[in-house]
Amino acid sequence: MIDLIHVTKRFGATTAVDDISLSVAQGELCVLVGTSGCGKSTTLRMINRLIEHSDGEIHIDGQQIRAFREETLRRRMGYAIQSTGLFPHWTVARNIGLVPRLLKWPQARIRERVEELMTLLGLPVSEFADKYPRQLSGGQAQRVGVARALAADPDILLMDEPFGALDPITRETLQEELRALQGRLHKTIVFVTHDMDEALRLADRLVVMDQGRIKQQGHPLELLREPADAFVESLLGGEDRGLKEAALLPVSERMLPLSPRLLARERVAHDASLREALSIMLWRHAERLTVVDDEDLPIGELSLRRLVGAKAHE
Template identity: 50%
Template sequence: MIELAHVSRVVGGRTIVADVSLRVAAGTILTVVGTSGSGKTTLLRLINRLVEPSAGTIRVAGRDVRTVPPHALRRGIGYAIQGHGLFPHRTVAENIGAVPKLLGWERARIAARVDELLTLFRLDPALYRDRLPAALSGGEQQRIGVARALAAEPPILLMDEPFGALDPIIRGRAQDDLKAIQQRYGTTIVLVTHDMNEALRLGDRIAVMDGGRLVQEADPTALIGAPATEFVGALLGRGDRAFQLMALRLVDDLVEPGPAPGAPIPAGTSVRDALAESLWSQRPALPVSRDGVILGRVTRARLEAQGAGP
């Protein structure tokens, strides 16, 4: 869906992005992570031509973006930023419906899309569509900002630190919402973050930027198992890597026959969460269920073994 080939951006003799090449498959999430000044936001803005490359080629759905007028290109690309950027004097419904209105959608279609997105973000349309942004919490404003970016059903969504200002609990829920919506619509997402845990949680692939260069691009398990540079290893955190791997793995493949006491855990539980439950409840084994049916058990010993190095 998106391809960058030897893309650079130089401003005033300073290289912001240096010779970056990568591909983003349709219907996947690429998270771009790095420290401040690493070039990750500029990389994002190059895709929808908010800034222009000094060298290289960017293609979206096979077309060189330089052959498409910027306004036409952006109609097919949603854009969500930290701080949401909502119009303060427009209602929630007017904010979400802004781009569809510009595209000439009929009122009934816009209203239906507004209610659909509010429902997907677990916000009751009857309670929220006529509110102004000032009447919303920070988390609600951020979710409306993402809903607005998705309103015109773009095949691509670019997100720049969309959840950075949210507290951890609200942030986790917003991440879950995004993942569910992406899977429902098959949207291709490029999400910039400085938070490696967020990158691992959301990304099908992760691109690590350092000093304007792409130093590694891999799936989460490969990235954790084999950091390409000391910088990537430092971002991951040496002491955290075992727990990061455990958060990516599910208990499904660790179930064995046999009974275990207490309430079951779902088969889709991460190894990390299952181990936490085992330790917290002081149970050496946990029953595992799917759709209300007990599949077997998972033992603490098998859970702990998943934290070993690859």
């Protein structure tokens, strides 16, 4: 869906992006991470042509990006940024409806779409539709920014730290929403974040950048288990990598069938992560947990030995 082939961007003497190649398949969620100034935002903005690349080629659906008309790009790509970029003198509803209006959708359809998105993002229409950006909290404004990016139902979403100002609970809700959206509608998403837990949770493909170059890319588990070098390893969390890996693996991965022994008192859901299971063990001083299904019925057990990956029988 998106191909960057030996792409370089120079600003005068600065090389912001240095010969990167990257392919994002349709329906894939690609996350760019890296230290400040490594070229993440520049990469994103070259994809929607807010910035013209200096060298190399960028293709969307096999077509040179330079061949696209501006309107086509706008329709196909949603763009959400941390600072939201909302128009201060426009109401929330008008801001969200920006692209559909540029695309000349009928009035009624725009209104319907705006209300649908506000509901999806937890912004009650009666309360927020007529507010102005300055009357919103940072998190509310960010949600308006995300709604605006989704408005014309683009097949590509470019998101530059879109959840930066949100509290952890809203943030997690929106992460799940984004995941669901991508699963259901097969959106292709390129997402920039500084939050490694967010990156690991969201990414099908994780791309680590440093000084304008791509250091390593692959599935999060791949990078956690085999970081290419010390930089990638430390960016991914250094000694914390074990916990970060455990956060990505479900309890069902290490669960054993129920044994004839007494059921352990403490329980964990089969679809919880191994990290959550470990936390329960620590908190409850328990070395064994009963694994339960969606109906809360016991289906297996998990011991500390199994959790840490010991292969031998107990």
